[in-house]
Amino acid sequence: MSWVSIKDLKKHIGEEVLIKGWVYNTRASSKNIKFLILRDGSGLLQCVLFKGETPEEFINRFDELTQETSVEVTGLIKEDARAVGGVEMAVRSVKIIGISTDYPITPKEHGTPFLMENRHLWLRSKKQHAIMRVRARATKAMRDYLDDRGFICMESPILSANSCEGTTTLFSCDYFGEQAYLSQSGQLYAEASALAHGKVYTFGPTFRAEKSKTRRHLTEFWMLEPEMAFYDLDMNMDLIEDFIEHVVRVVVVDCKNELETLERDVSKLECVCKPFPRISYKEASDVLLKETDDFEEGGDFGGGHETILSEKYGKPVFVYDFPKEIKAFYFKRSADPKYVRGCDLLAPEGFGEIVGGGQREDNYDELLKRLHEYELNEADYKWYLDLRKYGSIPHSGFGIGIERTVGWICGVPHLRETIPFPRMLNNLRP
Ligand code: 4AD
Ligand code: MG
Numbered sequence: 001m002s003w004v005s006i007k008d009l010k011k012h013i014g015e016e017v018l019i020k021g022w023v024y025n026t027r028a029s030s031k032n033i034k035f036l037i038l039r040d041g042s043g044l045l046q047c048v049l050f051k052g053e054t055p056e057e058f059i060n061r062f063d064e065l066t067q068e069t070s071v072e073v074t075g076l077i078k079e080d081a082r083a084v085g086g087v088e089m090a091v092r093s094v095k096i097i098g099i100s101t102d103y104p105i106t107p108k109e110h111g112t113p114f115l116m117e118n119r120h121l122w123l124r125s126k127k128q129h130a131i132m133r134v135r136a137r138a139t140k141a142m143r144d145y146l147d148d149r150g151f152i153c154m155e156s157p158i159l160s161a162n163s164c165e166g167t168t169t170l171f172s173c174d175y176f177g178e179q180a181y182l183s184q185s186g187q188l189y190a191e192a193s194a195l196a197h198g199k200v201y202t203f204g205p206t207f208r209a210e211k212s213k214t215r216r217h218l219t220e221f222w223m224l225e226p227e228m229a230f231y232d233l234d235m236n237m238d239l240i241e242d243f244i245e246h247v248v249r250v251v252v253v254d255c256k257n258e259l260e261t262l263e264r265d266v267s268k269l270e271c272v273c274k275p276f277p278r279i280s281y282k283e284a285s286d287v288l289l290k291e292t293d294d295f296e297e298g299g300d301f302g303g304g305h306e307t308i309l310s311e312k313y314g315k316p317v318f319v320y321d322f323p324k325e326i327k328a329f330y331f332k333r334s335a336d337p338k339y340v341r342g343c344d345l346l347a348p349e350g351f352g353e354i355v356g357g358g359q360r361e362d363n364y365d366e367l368l369k370r371l372h373e374y375e376l377n378e379a380d381y382k383w384y385l386d387l388r389k390y391g392s393i394p395h396s397g398f399g400i401g402i403e404r405t406v407g408w409i410c411g412v413p414h415l416r417e418t419i420p421f422p423r424m425l426n427n428l429r430p
Helices: 006-012 056-060 112-117 126-147 187-197 233-254 256-261 281-291 303-311 364-373 378-386 402-410
Strands: 016-028 033-039 044-050 070-079 087-098 172-175 178-182 199-207 220-229 278-280 317-323 339-347 352-359 395-401
Touching: 006 016, 006 044, 016 044, 016 087, 033 070, 056 087, 126 199, 126 220, 126 233, 126 256, 126 402, 187 199, 187 220, 187 378, 187 395, 220 233, 220 402, 233 256, 233 317, 233 339, 233 352, 233 395, 233 402, 256 402, 278 281, 281 303, 281 317, 303 317, 303 339, 303 352, 339 395, 339 402, 352 402, 364 378, 395 402
Parallel strands: 044 087, 278 317
Antiparallel strands: 016 033, 016 070, 033 044, 070 087, 172 178, 199 220, 220 395, 317 339, 339 352, 352 395
16 A cells, blocks of 8 residues: 555545554544544644444544554545545554654643743644745745856855854854854855856855844844845845745745645735835935934834834835944945945835845955954955955845744744744753
């Protein structure tokens, strides 16, 4: 008998098949008819044990099928429009593989701290399962988009002697007697790779010692960072909006069931169409100064400020040309040298910044000056300066936070649910 995934059962109507999975739920409607809901990672299946059709021994042992017990079940697949997935199984046999007693996550409501302690089990729950499917699909859509357009993946190192995004959030470690840091961003290496290949991206985990507890900050998060030779800031924003439109469209189509499970209002995603509004930092701060009294011009946006800005448009909005004081050392100066050629993309519905990027300083002397202004050690950046010495070019790129993007697409505000095993200020286990 063939072992089949629940998601493929529609192709097996009228056949006897084998399913391997876990008990999701059970219900005994009478002595003669009992229901077993199975999950196998690919979907849920309603299995029916009928007296007369299912051998008695399995009906008698029905009570042993406790939540999350692993089983192998065989039976006949029948079409049933009312059942999840459009099919159900008339059970012929049930074999218990691993008993599960007192599974801690029951169908009743649990508090989040408890669920976080049991993250290794929480991942099996319906909603968490749906979020991880969206995450996987979104990430694949991002990579496919770039791979199909001539980008190549050039991984950046995790261990590095350089900082990229300021020195206050560095995780440091001993590297055979030398100080090393966990990468905050693969960007500097992506720049070197772009000068070798033209269009590249780096994809991997990034680390920031974020000491504040917020729903938008993890200490370990995944970032995909495209970097393009001969791109200026406008070309960068053109690419970002086309990329985001594509990713959202793919997920809305391919993850219809998951988004339904998450009760996501998909109409909010369907209107994510190019072009996205582009406002300068100056314009953004004029809006904020009018609408709130906790914003000072020249300062960075807090979560509340991003919400005010993004709620105005109902689709993602770019903010560009930031005051130099609030951005990292590598940005190119704007026409007005008080500002730099950065661009952030703010997601709608208060989800805040999902993309940070910009045009890089390509002039050797300017970059050197900047390193000194930011009190960075010139020797550690010698290789990075070289890129401005041997055929320097205008170039730009961006970093998209996978968790922030997944949170927005799923309508899940706290990042702890958007990565399998989140790392935050007080979270190192499981
Ligand atoms: O804006 P950031 O700091 O930009 C960079 O790191 C650039 N070097 C990227 C580049 O141009 N190649 O971070 C980029 C994105 C943010 O927009 C956000 O989505 C995410 O990374 N991010 C975080 N996500 C979760 N937790 C954190 N602590 C994050 N910090 C940034
Ligand atoms: Mg940023």
